[in-house]
Amino acid sequence: MIEGAPWRRWVFFYVPVTAFVVSLLFPFYWMVITTIRPDSELYRPWSAPNYAPFWTTHPTLEHVHDLLSETLFSTWMWNTMLISLAATAISLFCGLLAGYALSRLKFPFAGSIGTAIFITYLVPQTLLFIPLADIIRNFRLGDSPWALILTYPTFLIPFCTWLLMGYFKSIPKELEECARIDGAPRWKAMVYIIFPVAIPGILSAGIFAFTLSWNEFIYALVFLSSPEQKTVPVGVTSELVRGDVFFWGELMAGALLGSIPVAFVYSFFVEYYVSGITGSVKG
């Protein structure tokens, strides 16, 4: 805490924190208010009398209702969930093994392989989707969930590998050596000792990977075309913006509902998550 006179605490702590929190939360507030605002208020020009952009006196769930009944929103949610979970599972599995190998096994070029994996993570998706689209077409995977389940790991695996590699390095190697002297072959030492100890790191990698896939836009936009295959970010933006008409109420309702699973996952694991990013293991 900040020491000294109360005004110091206000100037250096409460005021900046409040400003920060307000500016962070404002978009969410805007999303909520737009969702429950009736159309008549939404499309009222700003110069109209009693124009009140920051609150509404006639809250309504009509946009949510429209979103769920007149669009394929629930299908999109389901698609997104399926794709995110599958991509996360694949990436975590590969990331665990690769991260372990890069941090613990001694083999030629281990260092350069680690760097190479990191570099693939740096290639922008906006470039990578062009060759990937070609591959997707050749394998006839277009317009199916597999197109995303198999392409998301291209950026998730490097990400998970690096995060987990760092985490594994923070675990004292004596733990594993002791297990191996105790009679565990390497894979058992890995499964019984290292992985359980690395749970905070594994959870962080998983949550991050899940969020990244949930919010992914470019690949989903390019590789999927029929409305019933789409994911939430693409579905909402492509089906609720027709020509130059923006269905703001439904758009915001979609964004709001779409962010609930991610928010849920975060709040559920937040403790593990924080210790995974910042902490390490104490003996």
Added chain:
Amino acid sequence: MARVAMRSLNKKYDEVHAVIDVNLNIHDQEFVVLVGPSGCGKTTTLRMVAGLESITSGQVSIDEKVVNELPPMDRDIAMVFQNYALYPHMSVYDNMAFGLKMRKFDKPEIDKRVKVAADILGIQELLKRKPRQLSGGQRQRVALGRAIVRHPQVFLFDEPLSNLDAKLRVQMRVELKKLHERLGTTAIYVTHDQVEAMTLGDRVVVMRDGRVQQVGDPMELYNQPANRFVAGFIGSPAMNFAQVRIAAENGSLWAESEGLRIKVPAPITPRLGRYAGMEATLGVRPEDLRIAGAGDAKDLGFDVAIEVIERLGSEILLDVAVGSATMVASVEPTVTARVHERLRLAINPDRVHFFDNKTEAAI
């Protein structure tokens, strides 16, 4: 129970030659301590025996069987690490049972062995706790327990007491000694603390820069150090060294330096003969210096000026100036002396050491 043998053991890392030509025969039931300053290759040697480090050249055998290529799990050893390496996600019981589970012991047997080990170490009440809920000393015991439940052929210890406070360290040292007497398992123990080495070891191996300097039982190292390094390393406070000229006079040898002139005791004279007219290093332990009395021979004494007095209760350490050099003498606690006082010290003639200046070997 087992014998452990190392034959011309070498370990080279990219830049360092960490262990050089180590030869060591460890007998069944013996407690051998590797001791030396930091970075001398003790841990590396131990890890090669454990199978955690590859062997650059040479051989390690356990009970006549060469184990160079054997993975750690098949060597039937147990190791206690400096940081204990307790499995943080397991209870104390599971920590101790893990090795037995991996070796497919059945439940009742595991239970029995863990209970016995817990009894020996006095940690019965802690079995359900997690390592983070234990104090340092308790963790230490759990780490020991984890090693003894397996009834291994050899115990390996890597500075297991160095994370404990001074008092607990002394206490655990005694317990380790008792434990070894009770179990009789062959043990290799690494430490940089010479007191620990002397009190625990049946034999002590002094290492420096990857090489073994001397192997012997504690009193042998203390009484007959093989070279200047061992002489200075073993014993506390450390041995005093002085540069002296060896002079021959009337058929006997004299060690001379500024403010010091001592007749070389007769038993050493033949060996020191060829150094006549040359420089050598004289070594004498603080406890082998005493305040000269009327009965002391003239030619074994020298005059000093007291610079510092350290009263330790059971003894008094006098830091004295001899010419331009300094020495430490350990004298009776009844001695009354004052700083800057001049007095005469006498050397115990049976316990004077001489070392070659170049090779540092004992003469």
